[in-house]
Amino acid sequence: MPAKTYRRRTAVTAAATGTLLAGALCVTAAAPASAATDYTIDVDTAATGPQISDTMYGIFMEDINHAADGGLYAELVQNRSFEYNTADNENYTPMTSWEEVGGGGSAEVVDDDGRLNERNRNYLRLTLPGDGEYGVANTGYSTGIAVEEGKEYDFSVWARADGDGGTPLTVRLTDDRGEPLAEPLGLEAEGGGWAEYTGAFTASASSTAGRLAVTGSGGGSLSLDMVSLFPRDTFKGHENGLRADLAEKIADLDPGFVRFPGGCLVNTGSHEAYEGPDWPRERSFQWKDTVGPVEERAVNHNFWGYNQSYGLGYYEYFQFAEDLGAMPLPVVPALVTGCGENEATDDPELLERHIQDTLDLIEFANGPADSEWGGLRAGMGHPEPFGLTHLQVGNEEPLVEDFFERFVEFRDAIEAEYPDITVVGNSGPSSGGAGFDRAWELNREHGVELVDEHYYNSPEWFLSNNERYDSYDREGPDVFLGEYASQGNRFSNALAEAAYMTGLERNADVVTMASYAPLLAAEWDTQWTPDMIWFDNTRSWGSANYEVQRLFAQNTGDAVVPSTASGTPDASGPITGAVGLSTWNTSAEFDDVKVTSADGEELLGDDFSGGADQWEHITDAGSWAVEDGAYVQTETAGENTMVMAGDPEWTDYDMEVTATKREGDEGFLVGFGVQGSDEYYWWNLGGWGNTQSAVEHASGGAKSTVVSDDTTIEAGRAYDVRIEVRGRDVTLYLDGEEWNSFTAPAPEPFRQVVTHDEETGEYIVKVVNAQSEEARTSIDLGGAEVAPTADLTVLAADPDAENTAEERPVAPETSTIGGVDSSFTHTFPGNSVTFMRIAPRE
CATH class of the missing domain: 2.60.120.260 (Galactose-binding domain-like)
Structure with missing residues (x-):
């Protein structure tokens, strides 16, 4: 059961709208703040924190949601070369469109x-x-x-x-x-x-x-x-160019880098070369297919369920990065698939060919015009080198050992011929877990300079994990957060991401690059719904997330100024909820469920001798029945068949159950803190195809891994499971032995970071207040002599607000405030992101 699910889905929401100019704030039915909460921000203006990289914020471009064909690539004819095929999409024919x-x-x-x-x-x-x-x-x-x-x-x-x-x-x-x-x-x-x-x-x-x-x-x-x-x-007037309005919205993000072309396009599908009429139609993205005259470029099955023309190829990507003034960061396949396919290629000749292709790519980007591949670039209209400095091998491969074996071969060959190129690694498709930990161990062991992390977690996770990078090794590899999002386009999602970004900036000595994903989405055909920029055939609009990303990129600063802030009183409460039983593509049975309060009172006892009346089905999957005194989920298909019992207000309890896997792909799942089908913790024993076990937290339907290891589950064996919940502390036992323990991080709605703009001398105070209450804040600038006024840019809206093609409720408001001094008080609105620029006193 992958932490990140790759599924060709139809969007259920369309997010976002509007122009990019800051203007009057239009708030839709935002609830008035019920009260103000007092905070303090203390800024040590005499100290200097980490320098912030010029590449701190960038973009990740992948042809998902018709981001390229039908989107950024300005071609208006669909299926222009009659190559559509059922291999691309079951509904396609060569005469589609x-x-x-x-x-x-x-x-x-x-x-x-x-x-x-x-x-x-x-x-x-x-x-x-x-x-x-x-x-x-x-x-x-x-x-x-x-x-x-x-x-x-x-x-x-x-x-x-x-x-x-x-x-x-x-x-x-x-x-x-x-x-x-x-x-x-x-x-x-x-x-x-x-x-x-x-x-x-x-x-x-x-x-x-x-x-x-x-x-x-x-x-x-x-x-x-x-x-x-x-x-x-087209954008910048290029032939075979880009749709201007979309490219201009991307340009307004002021990106420091462009990562391309994926994503799952890179590391899924066949890695074979073009071989005539029987060549595979589902191939990884290989750069040589995408350059030269457009009529001579291959087409390919797109991993996301449509045809990919390759009209937007590597040359156009390099050109786009140059037009944006951004660092190009191409990604090449490492011959280990991911995104649910998970297979390693062992053909040494194929590996050698891909390594040589990668060396040829560097020559295409940087070689002189009289070299073979530099000559191709020059012939396409760009005699000067593109100035490639970074190249990524692979994309979130979960087969960690296989990936690193091949990654090292790529890197050794690149460094031997191009020692100035930084070769970027990755840590897999999630924010934690056994695979993530092993990937980081190998990255450190092999001295990788920059490691790409990817995760798509709940808004609560982003509010709870602001300190994630505080404890990262300052002597180890730097972090490139290449893909992240909080699984939605509401303003509440953008607030959670903004709060998290203050932690990215505070740790700018470790996190040197970050890019939200996905970047683009066609309103008429999407495979992934939390997207930054949406479009139809004539309009484009930025989501609430886009507005946050744009304002952070335009107000980054050059260095962090050390600062501390008080926390929100009572922001953290105990883990609260009922208990649950579930399976994932597996049949399992459960017996002797017992829940006891911390003081020994029995809250629930069920040996199923009298049926299963205490249990409520909270998903549509699975088939549950009492058989021979046990509660059995009989189907071997169905992703999350959860049933729950007990009181959603329970705290501080012990849960015990005997669980047995019958048959299927995985093991079984035991829930606690269950509030419903989208809000729960569960202990996933034998998950991910029975390759590991983990505690996962689901919030708003998005799951994130809390702790994990490589425990697997045997079919036919009864396991004694015990979970102890005390406040936010959880200890888990398997067959009487402690398996793991953790303290669940608590969401903190008030986050801040301060940076310094060397050119203007301004202090940029960035405050996120992700709650309905106003935040009345005492700001102490440590004796700094500053101007009596400050410029403010504020995003504030109802947390459920979404930008659309017709309405743009999430838009910035600019103003100037007075009363600014070395120490002053400012009240930040509820559900807001504020950028306060304070100039030095003249």
Whole structure:
């Protein structure tokens, strides 16, 4: 049962909206603060904390949620080369997004020796009528091709007239009713071979449901491939470029780095090279497939359930990073899969080829224009090197030992030829657990400079783990937090992430890079729902999370100023809740459940001799029944079959149960602190395919690992399980032996960090107040002489607020306050993030 579930899902929410300009605050029905809580912030302005890296905040770009094709990549034609396939998506055909127009002819997608080139295998053959026109029209993505009146659009097609004479082509841009959106183009395809034909439209009307039609006339046959339509207005005006509004929103994040192209795209699928007609359609992202002329680039099955054109390839990624003034950070496959596939490749020739491909990539980025791969870069329009300094091998591989064996071979080869390149490692797909601990042990053992951590946890986890990096080894590897999010796009999610980011900055001597993920999401087709920037065909909008990320990036500062703050009174309470029993893709039985209070009072006793009336089903999965005096979950399928019993107000108790795995993939789960199907702790014994055991905490439906080890569970063996809960302290026993213990961290809603801007001399006080109460705060700047006013930027909204295409309730408000001195008081609104810039006294 993976801590991070990779599932092709349909989004149930669409998050986010608006322009990026700070303006008047629009708060939707925010509850008035019931009271103010008193806090103190003491800033040691005479001391200097860690320097903050220029790459502290960056972006991670992966083609998930149609982030590239249909999104950032500005191509308006979907399935432009007729390569869609059921291997990409069960609903795809080579004619997906195409429809016939005109009459008297026929259309056939062909894969034969007459193709445009070996990598672009399919093409469309039209049999044309002697009279009239016949051809095809493309419907674009989602509602259609978006066209704006007055804008210019560049058309191109590769065509071949299958005869000696020419064939007239007519290209039209219309809406979905056939009404023209621009003057048609008249072209003529010549006989004798494939050639590219181009033209341009100036839109005379606007539509979100445009169609691009290509028709021929005069009889005979006509072959078409790579039918393309681009807006002239791409980001920075590049050909084969990027959608301007999306790229500009990314630019407003002021990213210090761009990590690309994934993610699961990198380390899943086959690692074989292109091998002609039988080459695998589900392949890891390999850079050589994605460079050179776009018509000669391969297409690929996208891990997230659609087709990937590779029009946005490594060259375009490097170019985008350069345009943003950001450090490029490409990721290459390590021949160990992840994201639920979890397989290691043992072919030494394949490993050698991928290592050489990686060396060639460095030459492509940095080599002189007269080198083989540097020459390819120069031929694509960039004779100067891109200045690559960092490269990541692998992406969150859970097979830790297999990954490191291969990682070391990659790194040794890279350092031998390019000693100035920093090779980045990783620690797997979760924030803790046995695999995480082992990965970090190996990273330290092998002297890895920078380790990529990934985790997607609940908002409560982010509020509870601000001190995570306080105890990291200052002499060990630095941390690159390459993927993180709190599983939602509500303002409460953004508040929790903002609170956590104060801890990232406070530990800037350890955490040198961080990027929220995923970056982009098409409102019309998403596989992952907590995303930073959302879009449809004409609009894009930043989520609440985006607003937090943008403001932190624009108010980072150059160095941390040491500071301390008082905590929230009574922020931590005891673990409270009932008890539960569950399974995951396994049949198991439970007997002799007993719950006793700390003073010895029996709260629950059930040997199931009288049935199971005390237990409540809180999920839809599983089939529970009493058999031979035990409570049995009989199905071997179903992810979380939990039943619960007892009082959700219980605290300070012992739970005992005898549990036996019958059959299936995993072991069994014993819950405590159970509030419902989305709020609980459970002891997961024999989880993750019966490879380890862990205590996990679920909050808001998102789970995070608390403690773990490599305990596995035998089928048919009865285990005695005992869990002792005292306040927030938990001790766990298996067959009478202590298995582990922990103190559950408590969520703290008030967090702060102070940094210094060397250019302006300003102190930047950043305060997160993730509660409804105002925070009346005494701020002591340690005697610093400062200006009497300060500039404020504040995000404040209802915690359930979400930005959408139509509304933007989460938006920054700017103001100036007076009364600022070496010591002063300020009240921070409930449910807010504040950036206070205090200038030195003139």
